[in-house]
Amino acid sequence: MIKLAILTPKNSSEKIKNSLKEITCEIKYIFYNNLYDLEELYLKNAQKYDGIITSGPIGYEIIKNSVELFTPLYHFDISKGDLYKYLFNILKENPKIDFSRVYIDFISPEKKEYWFKDIFKKEEEPIFYQINFSNKNLYETLKNNYINLKKEKKIDIVLTRISNMVNFLKSEKISFDFLFPSEENIKNTVLEVIKDIKILKSEKKQIIFGKLLFDKISIDIEEEIHSISKNCIIKILDKNIEILMLYEDFINSNIALNLKKKFRNNFLSGWGKGNNINEARHNAEKSYIKNKETNTEVIYLVSTNSETILSEINAKKKKNIEIIEKLKKLNITKQNSEKLIELFKNQEKVSCANLADYLNISERTANRLLLKLEENSLAISNLIKINRGRPKKIYTFSF
Known part of the structure; x- marks a missing residue:
């Protein structure tokens, strides 16, 4: 059963209790009168409970800004x-x-x-x-x-x-x-918290599969990896290393980035998350290919429904990667994507003929590309009147 602690002044507790009569989870009420006590109360109780709720935004903000949260923190608020x-x-x-x-x-x-x-x-x-x-x-x-x-x-x-x-x-x-949140508001907040914690708990039990490729594997590689995370299973295959671990340990050890820092270059990796080993392995393979495509610059954690960038990269590079991913879905090559990004950054306006010259492709291909971008809300066209002939279609990119 999920265990929750509610940090509240005593004179608010009855209102909360009345709202939560029908909730099936273990709830402990912890009282405070002084805002200076909140930090200690969180640290003292966080490991005993699956989640902590404060009776209002003040307690939430004070705790959030005072300590590193290792147990989820929530709060009640009025609507x-x-x-x-x-x-x-x-x-x-x-x-x-x-x-x-x-x-x-x-x-x-x-x-x-x-x-x-x-x-x-x-x-x-x-x-x-x-x-x-x-x-x-x-x-x-x-x-x-x-x-x-x-x-x-x-x-x-x-x-x-x-x-x-x-x-x-x-x-x-x-x-x-x-003023205090309505009973319905309090009840709905707790139901959302329970749902959130259930997701977190199931996610922590998910399996992470890591696929690593080195130019050269040192004799003590296994020991070096275990120095980052003891809670993982390592299998060495020639220049490849496979790592198996729980998602919770993966997050707590920050192993993906710590391995990248430790071994720097000459190192490819892919990390997959799944409900079983085969699913995690499959997603790790996809992540490995994406890491290879970016020349090891970006580390991904791939699950069945999402991709997370784990690398410590600046916002500009991250934006470029996101754009390249969008264009890849439209079958636009990485090389052409990078050229389109340059036009986008420089706020260039292009015609079909301009783009054909710039990408060294036929006007017909350029026209198809621009129409595809426009259909996917990645380009906007405007008709420009010219002295002779039909109006000219000019495109701007909206990545």
């Missing part, structure tokens, strides 16, 4: 529907409310467009202050905001998403409404 429902109820109870005197403490100015686009006129907008959810001093910042707004008599009500602020607002006699 637009939740927020509008609260606002409707406030408006129903206070028909003459002035929303420009309402402080919403969990929305920063740059996020207001997302939440309230075309709802308020400029002069009617609620009060928003800059907030940083990853700041462990956030509670103190919010308390100062409440006090200052009260002193300056600028607020009638605070809408807060933060349950640990409730007692403070009560003690300061500041009117507030506490």
